[in-house]
Amino acid sequence: MTGYLELVVLIGAPLYVLAVVLYTFRLVRGPTIPDAVLAADCIAYDLAVFLTALALYYKTPFMIAPPIMLALWAYLLDIYVSKYLASREVGA
Amino acid sequence: MIEPLLFWIGSAMFIAGGVFDFIAALGMVRFPNFYVRLHAATIGAIYGAVIPLIGISLIALGSPEIPARYAVAGASFVTALIILIVSPTGSHVLAYAAHKSRAVEWSPVVDHLEEDEEK
Numbered sequence: 001m002t003g004y005l006e007l008v009v010l011i012g013a014p015l016y017v018l019a020v021v022l023y024t025f026r027l028v029r030g031p032t033i034p035d036a037v038l039a040a041d042c043i044a045y046d047l048a049v050f051l052t053a054l055a056l057y058y059k060t061p062f063m064i065a066p067p068i069m070l071a072l073w074a075y076l077l078d079i080y081v082s083k084y085l086a087s088r089e090v091g092a
Numbered sequence: 093m094i095e096p097l098l099f100w101i102g103s104a105m106f107i108a109g110g111v112f113d114f115i116a117a118l119g120m121v122r123f124p125n126f127y128v129r130l131h132a133a134t135i136g137a138i139y140g141a142v143i144p145l146i147g148i149s150l151i152a153l154g155s156p157e158i159p160a161r162y163a164v165a166g167a168s169f170v171t172a173l174i175i176l177i178v179s180p181t182g183s184h185v186l187a188y189a190a191h192k193s194r195a196v197e198w199s200p201v202v203d204h205l206e207e208d209e210e211k
Contacts, residue, residue, distance in 0.1 A: 005099075005157075008103040008106065008151070009106075011107055012107045012109075015113060016110055018114055018117070019110075019136070020117075022114075022118065023136075026120045026121055033195060034186050034190040034195060034196065035129060037186060038120075038126070038129060038130065038183070038186060039120065039133075041137070042116070042120065042136045042137065042140075045140070045141035045175055045179065046113060046141065048171055048175070049141050049144050049148070052145060052148045052167075052168045053106070053148060056152065059158050059159065064163065064164050064167040067145075067167070067168070068170060068171050071178060074179075075181070078182030078183075078185055078186055079182070079185060081189070082185040082186050085189035085190065085193040086188065
């Protein structure tokens with residue numbers, strides 16, 4: 001499978017980049033705050049997949065820890081923004 | 093012997109996840125209001141992130157030339173599990189807050205939650 005690994009990542013990764021571009025359109029344009037937060041969530045999850053794909057492409061385990069933090073960060077953003085919208089205070 | 097099988101199953105999951113993610117992004121751009129866009133966002137989170145991460149974990153298990161391939165496989169599987177737990181919770185909480193703060197302008201046919209809150 002030596003030659004096919006790069007080929008698979010090169011076929012798959014542009015789809016994720018294209019999706020991130022479309023999500024960024026919604027993040028900038030989004031008429032309300034929940035729209036922008038939802039788009040930021042989707043970008044964070046996409047970025048997690050993209051970073052693990054980079055770890056496969058460059059054959060290094062160094063890029064494999066950040067996606068876990070990214071996923072948890074998206075959840076934190078959800079919780080804080082919803083708390084603020086629902087009760088008008090963050091209250092950390 | 094089993095490594096090519098793992099590699100090709102993982103590759104299929106990775107590329108299919110990319111297609112699903114692109115479709116979800118199209119829906120995110122085209123759908124009319126926030127509550128409909130939640131549908132596209134959830135497709136982008138589960139089919140567009142969890143499935144490809146499990147696929148990447150299978151690819152890593154099936155490629156002996158990657159150094160520390162078990163670390164790569166385990167970490168991407170853990171990320172998939174975290175997103176599987178966290179993403180539905182986050183969208184649910186966000187939908188509740190959007191309805192509670194009346195941030196979204198929409199004209200629903202029926203809205204039982206608002207009727208209950210007015211009582």
